[in-house]
Amino acid sequence: MSKGKLYEKIADYLKNAIEKGELKIGEAIYSEPELCAKFNVSRTSVRKAIRQLAGENILVSRQGLGTFVKGDGHGLIHNTVCLVNHWTRSLRYDRTETYYMDEIFGIESECSRRQINFQMFSGIIKSKDELLTQMQNHKLDGIVLDGNYQTHEKDIKIFKNITPHIVVLDGNPAETDLPCMVPDEITGYEKILQLAARHKNICFLHETMSAVGRRKLAAFKKALKKYRLTEITFLDYSSKINYDNFYNVDHYPLVYYTLNKFLENGNKPEAIICAQDHAAIKTINILKQKNFIIPDDISVFGFSGMTISEMTVPPLSTVKLDSSEMGKKAVEFLCDIIQGKTEDKIRCCPVTLLERASHK
Structure with a gap:
């Protein structure tokens, strides 16, 4: 030669x-x-x-x-796409705050560290056809799919034709065959219940309209087994609304209607555990309107660690989910799947208890 x-x-x-x-x-x-x-x-x-x-x-x-x-010449570890949201869903401050932005930052920073090209598709896409056209124009090797998307089975079939490598970020492993990156909610609820166990008549305020909401409910029930608490009331504030409207309405009236009806029926819980911080913040406002003193009359707990949770009066006791770290670990999970290093169907990201003044 x-x-x-x-x-x-x-x-x-x-x-x-x-x-x-x-x-x-x-x-x-x-x-x-x-x-x-x-x-x-x-x-x-x-x-x-x-x-x-x-x-x-x-x-x-x-x-x-x-x-x-870097790859095998066929795009392996070449591009990653993050579907941040269903494209018809508007981002609202009370639901998203910095949570999704931190997810994006985590994904983008981990892609940068690994020298992976990063492409994001989100609410700026005007239609499904436009989304799929843009996706097909990119050489995609893996998709980090937002958990709110996992119920769109027809779309997921199309995504699987684009790339078989998909990780659902903040999804519900019980309702999808796709690998999921989730927060360690069972441990988080165990930490809250350890504080709340001294109370009687505990109420769990949650929703079951979304896959994530159903995952949170399942995690709470598993955490309950450790403490064997029996006086638990489950309040589902999504029971009066359908799926199509759930993501496009203010949740405050839903929380208000459910909690107000519960209290007017003569119920007085000593502690209210909310599946998400935004519901806990609304719960604090509702209880104040009814002249309850927090935490003297009722303790309130949240879950997610939104920045605004430390600005409530009193500051909300909650569990912090590090969405930036979740984004990083989702990329790590995706890369391990692409490289054939794992057959895991679920990975959990640690959570942190933030003890503040909303409980006694």
């Missing part, structure tokens, strides 16, 4: 090593001196081979660190 073709021989050798699994994605390739010695060539030929494979998205060079396997 002529000297002008030596770099192609080196490139073919590296491709074969990757295909055989001798060099795995994310690993450093053989050093330049090793390749020079093996093929009896100069560094010029080795570097030309590396540049060729980098141009094919197979290798990536990192200054000061070396050259690493």
Whole structure:
């Protein structure tokens, strides 16, 4: 083989090593001196081979660190798409706050760290056809799918045709065959119940209209088994509304109607545990309107750790979900799936209890 073709021989050798699994994605390739010695060539030929494979998205060079396997030439670990929301759903402050923005930041920062191209599709897409057209125009290797999307089975079938590698972020593993990245809600509720166990007549305020809401309810029931509490009332504030309207209405009237009716029937819980912070914040407002003193009369707990939860009076005791870390771990999960490193169907992100002044 002529000297002008030596770099192609080196490139073919590296491709074969990757295909055989001798060099795995994310690993450093053989050093330049090793390749020079093996093929009896100069560094010029080795570097030309590396540049060729980098141009094919197979290798990536990192200054000061070396050259690493990026993919197999078919887009592996090339692009990741994050579907942040159902495109017809408007973002509302009381539901999203910084939660989704932190998710996006986590996904984007982890993609950047791994030198993965990142493409986001969200509410700016005007129609389903536009979304799918844009997705098909990108060379997608994996999708991080927002949990609110997992019930759209027809769309998910289309996504699976675009790429088989999908991780549902903040989804419900009990209602999908897709791998899910979720917060460790069972541990979170156990921590809340440890504080609330001293109370009698505990109320759990939640919704079951969304897949995430049903996941939270299941986690709470599992946490209950540890404490064997019997005087628990379950209040579902979504029972008077259908799915199509659930994401497009203010939840305050739903929470108000459900809790107000419960209290007017003569019930007086000593503690109200809310499945989400936004419901807990509304609960505090409702209780104040009825002249209850928090926490002297009723303790209130939230779940999610919204920034605004520390601004309530009194500050809300809650469990913090680190959505940025969840986003990072979702990308890590997705990469492990693409690389064949795991068959996990669920991974959990740790949560943190924030004890404040809304409970006694």
